[in-house]
Amino acid sequence: MEEFDLKSLLSSNEKMLIHLLQAYARTNGIAIFILGNDDHLQTGIFGKLKKTNQLMQMDQVADLSKLSVNKYKYDLEYADAPLRIVLINQRIGKVCVAKDVQHIGIEHLQVMQQLQYQAAYLKFLIESVSKLIVKDRGVDDFVIKYSMNVDDAIDDLKENEGKALQQIKIMSTSNSSIISAIEYIDSNLDKRLTLDQVSSKVYLSDYYFSKLFKRETGLSFSVYLNARKIQKAMILLKESDKSINDISESLGFTRLSYFSQTFKKYTGYAPTKYRTDGNKQ
Template structure:
């Protein structure tokens, strides 16, 4: 299992990227910072921040995953953009920009936001371009951490109660764009045999990071969520259609009827045949 080391990239070549980000932040009077795929701060916040504003506390925070939805609390405008590495075709984190604004200055804040979006796109291009040059010179292996354990299996094997999964997905809420995209893809492709690498590739994340992010945002591992959605659809079909159990199993991408029946019972407590004939809500 491999993980890209974003911090090593930022600190490479005598901290070239860090110095460029610092200079850009100071010149444009904004805050600039980089987060990894876990939304943890890398190398600090660059730029002069208002001492009277709550944003001055940002550089003391480790997990900035809620900053975008809490920007009004900090009286800031905020924008971010994903950073991808072409050599591995993966997203390794995101670059973020922010600046203080007045809560009442609505039109002015819109203009600020437009400017921040242009600035963050430029910084994303800057980081990706320099990163690609550094990697071409030094090789990708210098920036990859290798694990001996299969962390995907470790995440999927966390103690979870499948019978609770159906309840949890009814009240699931996330603002993470990658996870929203993955959930929409699941919902539109319940008839297919879906694999972890299909989803991680769609959002340009490694299998490890995608698994970790999915678990954090939904409270369920990817495999448990996927099966819960399939079983949820099966429950509807068993009650509202004339399809046979074998046809329902096939329509939801299960390769064997026995595995479908086993999974259905694990999530609902009932065999498919019993669920269909009995008055069970």
């Protein structure tokens, strides 16, 4: 498993990117900071904010993924833009810009629009400089390779498929990458999706995506995917005349036996029994 080392990139070439961000923040009277895919700060906050210390402390115990929702709590306006490394086609984090505000009104709206423009510009600047740095030094200089974590593997084995259907009903996340991944999964339940396919759609490495998905949803990718397929199968069994084999194929299962086995794991019923009992209700 591999992870792109954003901190290493930011501090490379005598901290070129950090100096650029510091200068831009100072010149434009804003604060700039970089978050990784886990929504934690990768460096300090460049520029000044009245609540800088509070934000730094908050990052130590949680993350800043909900900053856009809680921005008024910190008396600031905020915007961000995703950062990607084109050479490996991955999202590595996001650049965030913020500014202290006092009153909500026309001036406040102008600040918000200006920050959105600045976030887009900084995204272009960072990605352009990063492309040159990575091309010059080679992408291997910025990739951390991990061996399989035994504890993670055991956690996945312990995961209870029988509770997954209840879990997805109350699941919520504000992480834009996971929201996009869930939308893609839900629109492609008829396909045989893999972790690699979905992670590439949201420009994350499979390692990052797997960890982030579990953290945000409480379920591993494979359990969520199967839970959504079984949830749809339950509806089709109750509300359509399709054969169980047709339902299995329409949800990307290659073997009817595997569909039946998976259905029973998640619901406690065989598909035929579920259809019969469901139609009696």
